Amino acid sequence: MIRRFARPYARAIMDAAGSPQKANELRGELIQFAKALRSSPELRDLYANPVDEATKLTITAQLAKKMKASDLAAKTLEVLVRHHRINDIDAINDALQAYVNKALGVAIAEVRSAKSLTADEIRDLADTLSKKVGKKVELDIKTDPKLLGGFVVKIGSEIWDASVIGKINKFRESLA
DSSP: OOOTTHHHHHHHHHHHHOSHHHHHHHHHHHHHHHHHHHHOHHHHHHHHTTOOHHHHHHHHHHHHHHTTOOHHHHHHHHHHHHTTOGGGHHHHHHHHHHHHHHHHTEEEEEEEESSOOOHHHHHHHHHHHHHHHTSEEEEEEEEOGGGOSEEEEEETTEEEEEEHHHHHHHHHHHHO
16 A cells, blocks of 8 residues: 555656656666665664754765665655655555556566465466556465465456465355
């Protein structure tokens, strides 16, 4: 679910980037900063506390330089610091991903699989789902042994259940 406050920031990033492809590249840079932020409780605390804004901006600029961030990424981070939204960067990245995917005609499929899928299985599943929904599909795969076998796919509000546990549950329902 995209948080409401994140949409205007994501929209502004899309506009500033100039194209969905550039916005996606920028999102990649912002993800790197978000990883650094998640891995450092001290950094999160710095941005959460009422420390001098100039100090926050200096530290942010140094981190952006160390990460070899583009000028646009550094400027985006600066804006997020100034608006006290830097600790919300994950939500903003999620909203940006939704805008980029919509612009590029990409659907995200959340896949729960009973076992790890091979590269061929992943490619075949992505191709099959792409044909089914009429868009390029990117897979977000998680392993869930409780399924016993098979997989469950969710794209938007549609769910396809090809799991053993799903078939068992359908069989139970038919007996009731």
